[in-house]
Amino acid sequence: MSWNRVMQCFAVMITMLVLAGCGASDYPRGQFSGYVIGKTEEQIIAQVGKPTEVDNSNPASPVWIYSKKTFDVDSNNKSDDKVLVFMKKGADGKLVGDDTVFR
Numbered sequence: 001m002s003w004n005r006v007m008q009c010f011a012v013m014i015t016m017l018v019l020a021g022c023g024a025s026d027y028p029r030g031q032f033s034g035y036v037i038g039k040t041e042e043q044i045i046a047q048v049g050k051p052t053e054v055d056n057s058n059p060a061s062p063v064w065i066y067s068k069k070t071f072d073v074d075s076n077n078k079s080d081d082k083v084l085v086f087m088k089k090g091a092d093g094k095l096v097g098d099d100t101v102f103r
Helices: 003-022 029-036 041-048
Strands: 053-055 063-067 070-072 082-089 095-102
Touching: 029 041, 029 070, 029 082, 029 095, 041 095
Parallel strands: none
Antiparallel strands: 053 063, 063 082, 082 095
């Protein structure tokens, strides 16, 4: 293999590593919503992890807050600072994801 070819391969590998480190967010918005809406607390945690914080100001409808977990594919994959997951009591009395808001 020529020296020129080795340098090209090296440049491609470096570029891939740099680009891989750019995105701190894990999920596109739609995928994240699909993972949490209609799912129980246990299912949500198993799929996307524990929230960064929980707002229990309304105990019947807490809001789970995730930081830097999602990105917007329609805005050049810009990371969302936060995603709010609104929880509600399901028919069986367990909390389930009801809605998401991206900020």
